Amino acid sequence: MKNFKRMAYPYMVWIAIMILVPMLLIFMYAFTVKGNSVTTFRFTLENFGMFFKDTVFIDVLKRSLFIALATTIICILIGYPAAYIISQSNGRQEFILILLVTMPTWINMLVRTYAWVGILQDNGIINNLLVMLGFERIKLLHTSFAVILGMVYNFVPFMILQIHSSLAKMDKSLLEAASDLGANKVQAFLRVTLPLSLPGVISGITLVFLPAVSSFFIPKLLGGGQYVLIGNVIENQFLTAGNWNFGSAISLIMTVIILISMYITKKVDKGEDSKGGFVR
Amino acid sequence: MRKNKSKIPSTIFIVLLMIFFYAPIIYTIVFSFNGSKSLTHWSGFSLRWYEKMFSSRSMTDAMWYTFTIAIISTIVSTGVGTIAAIGLSKCRKILRNVVERVNDLPILNPDIVTAIGLLMFFSAIGLKKGFMTMLLAHIMFCIPYVMLSVTPKLRTLDPNLADAALDLGATPWQALTKVIIPQIMPGIISGALIAFTMSFDDFVISYFVTGNGVNNISILVYTMSKRINPSINALSTIIILIITTALLIINIVPIIKERKAKKQ
Numbered sequence: 001m002k003n004f005k006r007m008a009y010p011y012m013v014w015i016a017i018m019i020l021v022p023m024l025l026i027f028m029y030a031f032t033v034k035g036n037s038v039t040t041f042r043f044t045l046e047n048f049g050m051f052f053k054d055t056v057f058i059d060v061l062k063r064s065l066f067i068a069l070a071t072t073i074i075c076i077l078i079g080y081p082a083a084y085i086i087s088q089s090n091g092r093q094e095f096i097l098i099l100l101v102t103m104p105t106w107i108n109m110l111v112r113t114y115a116w117v118g119i120l121q122d123n124g125i126i127n128n129l130l131v132m133l134g135f136e137r138i139k140l141l142h143t144s145f146a147v148i149l150g151m152v153y154n155f156v157p158f159m160i161l162q163i164h165s166s167l168a169k170m171d172k173s174l175l176e177a178a179s180d181l182g183a184n185k186v187q188a189f190l191r192v193t194l195p196l197s198l199p200g201v202i203s204g205i206t207l208v209f210l211p212a213v214s215s216f217f218i219p220k221l222l223g224g225g226q227y228v229l230i231g232n233v234i235e236n237q238f239l240t241a242g243n244w245n246f247g248s249a250i251s252l253i254m255t256v257i258i259l260i261s262m263y264i265t266k267k268v269d270k271g272e273d274s275k276g277g278f279v280r
Numbered sequence: 281m282r283k284n285k286s287k288i289p290s291t292i293f294i295v296l297l298m299i300f301f302y303a304p305i306i307y308t309i310v311f312s313f314n315g316s317k318s319l320t321h322w323s324g325f326s327l328r329w330y331e332k333m334f335s336s337r338s339m340t341d342a343m344w345y346t347f348t349i350a351i352i353s354t355i356v357s358t359g360v361g362t363i364a365a366i367g368l369s370k371c372r373k374i375l376r377n378v379v380e381r382v383n384d385l386p387i388l389n390p391d392i393v394t395a396i397g398l399l400m401f402f403s404a405i406g407l408k409k410g411f412m413t414m415l416l417a418h419i420m421f422c423i424p425y426v427m428l429s430v431t432p433k434l435r436t437l438d439p440n441l442a443d444a445a446l447d448l449g450a451t452p453w454q455a456l457t458k459v460i461i462p463q464i465m466p467g468i469i470s471g472a473l474i475a476f477t478m479s480f481d482d483f484v485i486s487y488f489v490t491g492n493g494v495n496n497i498s499i500l501v502y503t504m505s506k507r508i509n510p511s512i513n514a515l516s517t518i519i520i521l522i523i524t525t526a527l528l529i530i531n532i533v534p535i536i537k538e539r540k541a542k543k544q
Contacts (some may be wrong), residue, residue, distance in 0.1 A: 022397025
């Protein structure tokens with residue numbers, strides 16, 4: 001039996017090289033400046049200063065946070081009712097609906113995002129419909145609206161699936177107990193279902209906010225070349241400008257923002273928990 | 281009667297949601313058969329974009345690279361991931377926790393962070409960007425998913441089973457292949473499926489670590505989308521059909537089997 005232990009050792013070497021070393025490289029590049037070879041490692045915060053002193057980058061950061069936040073909120077507003085309705089339907093219907101929600105997520109994101117380019121164009125389907133109904137054409141493609149729409153479209157299934165799985169795990173007899181104890185439907189929902197489904201909402205927020213804040217192909221495809229989010233800045237630093245040090249620093253800033261927002265979400269979750277203390 | 285009435289708004293909501301999900305996909309499929317270059321005006325059925333796609337070297341190359349890399353990285357990551365998960369299940373808890381934490385990094389980190397880390401790593405060791413770097417990157421991010429789906433199956437496995445096999449004279453290799461692996465097979469298969477789709481659909485990591493004209497389908501769609509090109513729709517349609525059929529088979533075959541078993 002002990003022999004089997006050895007089977008894990010090669011993989012430990014592999015993750016040290018393929019996962020830990022690249023992460024270490026990001027730190028090393030972020031705290032050094034260009035032209036500084038590894039042997040003459042000189043610690044500097046210049047890259048971070050460059051980012052926070054430049055209003056252009058601060059604006060990009062603000063815009064990225066706004067887009068990610070808006071996407072997350074819309075995903076909750078669509079995802080929660082959808083998950084709730086699905087969890088209320090009977091066995092076979094529930095299975096089919098979950099399959100229908102899952103299926104798009106298996107299709108290539110680039111392909112699904114590109115589909116919206118044709119739909120949102122100035123002479124696309126939506127604008128043609130508006131004209132037929134007697135309205136004026138509106139600019140849809142290359143706006144913040146298009147970017148948020150694309151993100152919601154790509155990420156809302158994750159929210160639905162997370163909330164649904166926490167609703168499906170819920171013990172239905174708790175609702176009966178609540179109504180036996182005199183709670184009406186709204187009270188039962190607010191004090192039993194909602195607190196119990198919060199873990200699903202929290203992991204849903206993680207699965208939506210994280211890709212939304214770091215995405216760079218959705219803003220490029222639907223926002224146009226001029227629409228820059230933080231992911232586009234990183235892409236540009238690595239593949240066009242060639243300043244890996246600055247690019248690494250920005251990606252560290254982005255990671256810290258993600259960690260902070262995860263921390264806040266978890267804190268909020270804990271706060272809610274202690275309020276609804278009777279549901280255990 | 282009252283119950284039915286209260287269901288109408290929720291039915292409408294779900295129908296609208298499904299339209300939102302599937303309209304763009306159907307739109308892509310329909311316009312891949314459009315006669316003209318327009319993405320908005322329908323001008324008769326034609327297969328010209330499919331012809332154009334198959335005669336375009338960059339498109340057939342991209343399909344070839346996507347499939348080859350997905351297949352190789354699925355096989356390698358499923359093998360390595362399964363072996364590592366079995367070995368790890370016998371290791372001390374501290375070691376296990378450390379490996380699981382490190383494994384979580386590529387899953388929890390934004391793709392772009394993993395991507396730039398690998399880009400700098402490959403350049404540091406002097407590996408030229410291309411097929412090899414893309415394949416290594418795909419294997420790297422697929423293994424944690426395989427382990428995530430194999431490990432729970434190993435937890436439910438009775439640890440005495442392998443001991444019993446060894447006591448009865450089986451070699452460790454036999455105990456592994458005849459006792460442990462058959463028991464955790466469902467986990468291995470679902471791990472392989474996840475690995476395949478992760479690799480098949482990957483864009484961000486591939487985009488950063490590739491070079492030398494080695495593109496997968498996602499990268500091609502990204503670079504070609506700057507101009508209107510209906511061949512992208514044709515390519516998309518083929519991807520959609522492949523993935524949907526595979527998914528339907530995976531989900532529906534077990535139900536049909538179950539039903540047959542019930543009848544008998």
